[in-house]
Amino acid sequence: MSPMEQVPLWAAIPVSLLLIIGGLLCVTGALGLLRLSNFYQRIHGPALINTLGAGCFLIASMLFFTVSQSRPVIHELLITVAVLLTAPATTMMLARAAVSRDRRSHRPGVPPHPGQAEGEVHTGSRKE
């Protein structure tokens, strides 16, 4: 018996849709990580997975288990909070590390440290 047969159709359709959309978002994020040209662009891929992708899965999970167990199941909110707390922190630290590295090697287009002379900011240039 497939798990989806445990829930009525009205619930199965949104759950399936959310899972498919989440999966597509994940693939998109992964492709972005693979294909985008520099670090500052690539970092958006995992962010997409972390937020939208994971969000879809979490909602799908809540819906599925609430309906199948006939009681509100909202543990996923805890996961949401944890992801919301950690994902930005990780991303930020990664980005800071990249900025610091680029500044050190005097890479053109990297913003200087606050309080120093402003430079031109353009993060879109490809790696030469």
Add this chain to the structure above:
Amino acid sequence: MSSLVLIVLLPFLGSCLAALLPANARNWEAWLAGSVTLGCAVLALLQYGAVAGGDVLRTTVSWLPQYGLNLIFRMDGFAWLFTLLVSVIGFLVVLYARYYMSPEDPVPRFFSFLLAFMGAMLGVVLSGNLIQLVLFWELTSLTSFMLIGYWHHRADARRGARMAFTVTATGGLALFAGMVILGQIVGSYDLDDVLVAGDLVRAHDGYLWVLGLVALGALTKSAQFPFHFWLPRAMAAPTPVSAFLHSATMVKAGVFLLIRFWPVLAGTEAWSLIIGGAGLATLVIGAFLAIFQHDLKGLLAYSTISHLGLITLLLGIGTPLAAVAAIFHTINHATFKASLFMAAGIIDHETGTRDLRQLGGLRHLMPITTTLAMVAAAAMAGVPLLNGFLSKEMFFAETIDVSGSMNWGLPLAATLAGLFSVTYSLRFIHEVFFGPPARDLPRVPHEPPYWMRFPIEALVLACLVVGVVPGLTIGPYLHLAVVSVLGGATPEYSLSVWHGFNLPLLMSVAALGGGVLLYLVLEKCLPVRSLDKVPLLHRFDGQREFERVLMAVTGFAGRVQHRLTSQRLQPQLMWLVLVTLIAGLLPSLRGVTDLRELPMALDPAFAMMWLIGGICAVAAAYQAKYHRLAALALVGGTGLVVCLTFAWFSAPDLALTQLAVEVVTTVLILLGLRWLPRRLEPKELGIQASLRDRVRRSRDFLIATLGGGGMALLAYLVLTRDQSESIADFFLEKALPEGGGTNVVNVILVDFRGFDTFGEIAVLGIVALTVYALLRRFRPAPESIHLSQQQDDPEGYTPSKDAEEGSLLVPGLFMRALMPVLMVVSIYLFMRGHNMPGGGFVAGLVMSVAIILQYMVGGTEWVEEKLPIRPHVWISSGLLLALLTGLGAWVFGYPFLTTHSPHPVLPLVGEVPLPSAFLFDLGVFSLVVGATVLVLIALGHQSVRSHRSSAKAGDTPDENRQRGAIRWS
């Protein structure tokens, strides 16, 4: 508890107690040690009634009865006499030491070792089992090492202690071997069985081995020629130690052993040759050397050697009458030598020097000490009406007795040695107390405090009383000891002072007269004072030989080590893996291998996951040499797959733990990676690996592949085995009813296998402390000692400043917010551990992850300012809690670590399962937190230190920045 056990146990207990007293508590220490020694003496005295009746008291404490190994304490007349001797002289030495030790000396150590030594000595005396005797024997070597090296800031004390220990402990090993052979011959290690089996032993083929090995043990301990050299060097010890060790105990242990086994081993030609020969040589050489010593204690040391030689020679002679004389002289020597050492100590204490050439005329300043020392020295020289005279005359009589009318060698040698002993006694008294008063002494001498002199008075009185009326004083006790050793062979002997005019008396007179004459001649013709070297015998330098042998042995060991071992890690690992591989393959060679199918169909998703994990693992191995960071990330991928595998196969406990372990390990390795210098690829260096290197790498690759493949195969074989007969069922069945928990893994950890877990957490604590200790002395490679590029911010942002206001402000805030959440998770995991996935270990790891996070975003200094963590306290309290929980079971009469699962009903909450394993788990939790954080802090502090050392090295920030900076072009 039996009083025999108590006699041995009491000094050890006192030793532990003495060690705990404060450093300046001289009086408390003396009271404690005094009451312990006196207690032992009284306990021994109380046994007199039973022992005098001819009984042998025995107390057996069962240990390994099936191997004939029990703790047996046994007291016969001889052991009784020795016990009394040791404890009474011990008491006097303690009293003396109270005044001798200066307030600056750390007395707890002194009294602690002294009492432990006394306990070991009493253990030797009262042992009723051969193995037990050797154990206490080695304990005396060990504790005497501590005592001789008491002033360990002095090089001569250290050297003397090491020499004494090396010689006597080596002898102890020989003795051990001898005792094992003896026990095998007799068929029992029980002393009572051995003592009656003398004929069997002497007729046995292994007799010579036993004799040689036991003699080696006894002769080294008793400082007999040629092993005598350690004793004079042991004079670097504090004088109370010398007085105790070299009168009644340490060196007497060897004599004790020979007397103890006299009924078993004596009476053969080999015995007389080995024991008697060594004794004779020691007697004459020791007495001769003693004459030419300039150090007061050195003179006494050589005279001790000589007197021990006398006793050994008496035992070697092998007649029962000689054995009587040996026992008698053992006691006499103990009394007068202890008092002489103490007198020497007083002189040293009062004048500040022990050099005979400096001292003189002290009789005017210290009349009482002079008198006492003169009486004791006269006893040593064998002057009539003193105890030394009696035993020495018995000795002379024996030498005549065994030599017959034709052979005059032995009596002549004995007379010569007696003559020498008169000379050195005379020199001791004359040069210290008579002659012109010494000038420019380091201190102005005066009489010592009364209680410092009291021990000498008591001992000298004993010498005198025994010397005048031996039959009334020592007679019955000596007889008791003699009968218990010799049994039916006890001869008729007379202790009276006057035997009429006979040959022994003539020898005594000759020795006395000759000794005085020799001293006068030496004074006139050969000024002893100006001699630097001992005439004739200075070439026999035992110390030099000892050091030569030691050097040769050390060099040999070094060469062997150099040949057979390697300091490099790679060959060691290669051999380890190879041996494991072969050992693992051995069973398969016998045809046990049967490869069965895995019992379940492979899920494609699972297979995919494992493919990813495998790729990560192989890639990590591939990258490990030049790109460590990438390798670490890849290893993390493999670890995640392992976690998922555990979860997949319904082992949430393992999955949780694995996850936490992965996180912590990754962070710790990251911290360590910073100290590995960067490795350049051959391409960058423009070199090519030689053929030899390629061959070696291929070989290593092959071994690695085989090793990994073998492990996989092994795992596969185990997994496909029939699982019907496993211990798992037992645990699954008993976990709830007997362990009080539904989480079987946790119940196994804290209950069924609680003792294992206890050992494991102890190891974990030890490892953490070791890592900490190693890192305290960590010296990084020169390439990585400088600040890393990442640590050196051009704008001068330190990590802590960065966390306060810099780029890490926002992540830092997030992580700080996460800390309480993680703590709640940790507590939650801990609380539910007994019934649901979780437990102390995981909870501890989660807790340390919470702390690690703070370190990561805040930097070491920032966190330690805000969050003082004392990992040592966590570790020790965790270990203590686990231990106390385990011990708690004893209170209720159950074995160690028995779990109790009460279910108290609390108000509001209701029934709560509260097994004692819960407390144990709390200990595990605390220890895991402490150990993890300790390692983390130790590693984290390296960075702090590198900031400092970089500043010390004078690196300018620019230099740092240029070093290894990535060029972006």
